[in-house]
Amino acid sequence: MTQNGHGRVTIVGGGLAGLASATYLARAGHHVTLCEKASTLGGRAATHEHKGYLFNVGPHALYRKAEAAAVLDELGVRFSGKSPTASGGFALDRGTKHALPGGFVSLLTTGLFGVSAKIETARVLATLQKVDTAAWADVTVRDWTEREIQHPDLRRLLLGLFRLTTYGNDPDLQSAGAAIRQLQLALSANVTYLDGGWQTLIDGLRVQAETAGVDLRLGRGVSHIERDCTVRLRDGSTLEAEAVVIAASPDLAADLVVDGRATVLGQYADDAVPARAACLDIALATLPVPRATFALGIDQPLYFSVHSASAKLAPAGGALVHVARYLGARKSEDPHATERELERVLDLVQPGWQAQVVDRRFLPAMTVTHGVPTAKNGGLAGRPAPAIPELPGIYLAGDWVGNEGALADASLASARCAAALIGAQLRTSAAA
Numbered sequence: 001m002t003q004n005g006h007g008r009v010t011i012v013g014g015g016l017a018g019l020a021s022a023t024y025l026a027r028a029g030h031h032v033t034l035c036e037k038a039s040t041l042g043g044r045a046a047t048h049e050h051k052g053y054l055f056n057v058g059p060h061a062l063y064r065k066a067e068a069a070a071v072l073d074e075l076g077v078r079f080s081g082k083s084p085t086a087s088g089g090f091a092l093d094r095g096t097k098h099a100l101p102g103g104f105v106s107l108l109t110t111g112l113f114g115v116s117a118k119i120e121t122a123r124v125l126a127t128l129q130k131v132d133t134a135a136w137a138d139v140t141v142r143d144w145t146e147r148e149i150q151h152p153d154l155r156r157l158l159l160g161l162f163r164l165t166t167y168g169n170d171p172d173l174q175s176a177g178a179a180i181r182q183l184q185l186a187l188s189a190n191v192t193y194l195d196g197g198w199q200t201l202i203d204g205l206r207v208q209a210e211t212a213g214v215d216l217r218l219g220r221g222v223s224h225i226e227r228d229c230t231v232r233l234r235d236g237s238t239l240e241a242e243a244v245v246i247a248a249s250p251d252l253a254a255d256l257v258v259d260g261r262a263t264v265l266g267q268y269a270d271d272a273v274p275a276r277a278a279c280l281d282i283a284l285a286t287l288p289v290p291r292a293t294f295a296l297g298i299d300q301p302l303y304f305s306v307h308s309a310s311a312k313l314a315p316a317g318g319a320l321v322h323v324a325r326y327l328g329a330r331k332s333e334d335p336h337a338t339e340r341e342l343e344r345v346l347d348l349v350q351p352g353w354q355a356q357v358v359d360r361r362f363l364p365a366m367t368v369t370h371g372v373p374t375a376k377n378g379g380l381a382g383r384p385a386p387a388i389p390e391l392p393g394i395y396l397a398g399d400w401v402g403n404e405g406a407l408a409d410a411s412l413a414s415a416r417c418a419a420a421l422i423g424a425q426l427r428t429s430a431a432a
C-alpha cells in the first residue's frame with residue numbers, strides 16, 4: 001500500500017455489484033482487479049440477443065427513483081427506456097381476466113371485486129405513501145395485511161402487488177415494512193423497462209470501470225480467499241491485496257473464504273431467504289392482441305408483461321414478452337407443469353401466440369434476489385453489512401447485503417457502501 005492510502009483491491013464477481021464497487025475504488029485511486037468466472041460480464045443483469053430480440057434473464061424493471069438509478073447516475077452510466085403503463089392491464093383470477101385496479105377508472109370498472117372492497121382499495125391506495133415502513137419492519141406481510149386490511153379481496157390484491165414489486169412470495173417470512181416500501185416506490189415513481197435490455201447497464205459500467213483503470217479478468221474463477229486477502233484463482237495463480245469484495249451469493253461467500261462456514265458468513269448463508277422465479281421469455285413475430293400488455297395473477301403468483309411495448313427489445317413489428325411464476329424461496333417442484341401453466345397465461349392474454357413464436361427460453365428457477373428482507377431479522381436493517389468485523393479486509397456486496405433497497409438497488413447500494421468502507425480502511429492503515 002502507498003503512503004497516501006492507495007491500495008490493492010480484488011473484486012470477486014463481474015455483475016452489477018462487482019463492476020460498480022470496482023469503479024468507485026479505481027476512481028478513488030486504488031489498484032483494482034476484478035475476477036469474473038464467466039467469459040462475459042453481467043451475471044443476472046446480462047442480456048442475450050437472438051434474431052434481433054433482446055432477452056434479459058427474466059423480466060427486469062429498474063425502479064426509477066431508487067438506489068440503483070442514483071448509483072448509475074453517479075458513475076455516469078446512461079440509459080433510456082420507458083415506464084410500463086398499468087392502464088389496460090389485467091388481473092387474472094380463477095382463470096378470468098379483470099381490469100387491474102391501478103387507477104380510479106379501472107377501480108370503478110373492475111369486476112375483480114365488489115363495492116365495499118373498492119371503497120377500501122381507494123382508501124388504502126390513497127394513504128399507502130404515508131405508511132411509516134420502519135414501524136412495520138419486524139411484522140410479516142401476512143400479519144400486516146390481516147391487521148390493516150379488512151376486505152379479503154383487497155388482501156389478495158395487495159399480496160399480488162407485493163409479489164410484483166418485491167418478487168418475493170413468502171408472505172409469512174417477508175418484512176411488511178420492506179415490502180410496503182417497494183410498493184410505495186412503484187406507485188410513486190414507477191419503473192423503467194430499458195432500451196437494449198439490462199446489458200446497457202453492464203456495458204456502461206464496463207466503460208466506466210475500464211476508464212478508471214480496473215483490470216478486468218474474464219474467465220477467471222476464484223477458488224478461495226485466504227484470511228489475509230490473498231485470492232487464489234482456479235488456474236492456480238494468486239492475487240495479493242489489502243481488501244477483497246465478494247460480489248456474489250451468500251453461499252459463495254461462505255464457501256470461498258477459507259473456513260468461512262465457521263464464521264458469520266456461514267450464518268448469513270443459512271439465514272438468507274432467496275426469491276426465485278420460473279421465467280418464460282418469448283420472442284413473437286407479432287403480438288396477437290396489441291393492447292394486452294400487462295397481467296398480474298391474483299389467485300396464482302403469476303406475471304405477464306410485454307416489455308417491448310415500453311422498451312426497444314424487438315425488431316419492428318415483433319414483441320418480447322416475459323411470463324413468470326413467483327416461487328418464493330422454493331424451487332419449482334414440477335418445472336414441466338410450471339412451464340405449461342405459464343403457457344396458459346399466454347393462451348388467456350394473447351390467444352394465437354403459439355403461431356407467432358420466433359424463439360423461447362424457459363428458466364425454471366432463477367434466483368431473483370439472494371436476500372429477501374425478513375420480519376424475523378427486522379427488515380432491511382437486518383441484512384448483513386458490507387463489512388465483516390470478524391474478517392477484516394473482506395467485504396460483501398450484492399442484493400442480500402446492506403440496509404438500503406431491494407433487488408438491483410441493494411446490489412448497487414451495497415457496492416457503493418463497500419467501496420467507501422474500503423477507502424476508509426486503507427486511509428486509516430496508511431495513517432497508522
Ligand SMILES: Cc1cc2nc3c(=O)[nH]c(=O)nc-3n(C[C@H](O)[C@H](O)[C@H](O)COP(=O)(O)OP(=O)(O)OC[C@H]3O[C@@H](n4cnc5c(N)ncnc54)[C@H](O)[C@@H]3O)c2cc1C
Pocket residue numbers: 012013014015016017018035036037038041042043044045057058059060061062063220221222223247248249252277279366367368369397398399406407408409411
Ligand atoms: C428473473 C430475474 C428478474 C429480476 N428482475 C429484477 C427487477 O425487475 N428489478 C431489479 O432491480 N432487479 C431484478 N433482478 C435482480 C437483479 O438482476 C440482481 O439483483 C442483480 O443483477 C445482481 O447483481 P450482482 O452483481 O449482485 O450479482 P450477480 O449478477 O449474480 O453477479 C455475480 C457474479 O459473480 C460471478 N461469480 C460467481 N462465482 C464466482 C467465482 N468463484 N469467481 C469469480 N466470479 C464468480 C458470477 O458469474 C456473476 O457474474 C432480477 C433477477 C432475475 C434473475
